[in-house]
Amino acid sequence: MDQVPILKIGQTLFVSIQIDLQDDSVIRLQEDLAEELTATGARGVIIDITGVEIVDSFIGRMLSTIGSISRLFDAETVIVGMRPAVAITLTELGLSLNGVRTALNAEKGLEILNGKSRLNG
């Protein structure tokens, strides 16, 4: 099972998924992120899925769950870099990513998170 690395940059945790996701790896990522959020007190999570070729219902549900868990630690989750073919497929599959925001790329994702901290700060 592959592990997805988590980087902390300022108040944000940054995850870039570059592997063909197996179910166990996604569950592991969810647990690792919860640990990191409590350990660091980060206020935001950016998950880059540029390298992800498909998001099926299981992976989609896990991304939503990560969003819900992050919220319990007062952190916002933004999914960035979704491929057009993945977006079309997700919609047809009938899946909506509740609990997470999406942005075109990491830069726009950071803007969303920074906007949030300004609002709260």
Place this chain on the structure above:
Amino acid sequence: MDELPIRSGDDVVRVRQQVRTTAAENGLSLVDQTKLVTAASELARNTLVHGGGGTARVEVVKSPTGRTGVKLRFTDEGPGIADIGLALTDGWSSGTGLGLGLSGSRRLVDEFELSSQPGAGTSVVVVKWSR
């Protein structure tokens, strides 16, 4: 034609990769490849989780009008599905999932055939045609 075992999460990933390669080699567009691979992922997971493991068969088929398609067959010898109509309903789930696996994957492909009987396993055949 390739027949692949589905016994673990790694096998599900291998099925996805094989479907991707076959779809790309046979002229499916990137969006159609993604739809087929996503459907394959849902169905392979069903085979593993609900069917207790099984096999996936990947083959290239030709339509009477000369179009090329990729046909996938997922077979397990698990408990089977008692009510197929119900199982194909959006939001219906036997437990752990979102209830989009079967109904969602049916929307992603051009042909979808599910046969199952309680105690006699389940087989799902799907086809995606090149445009």
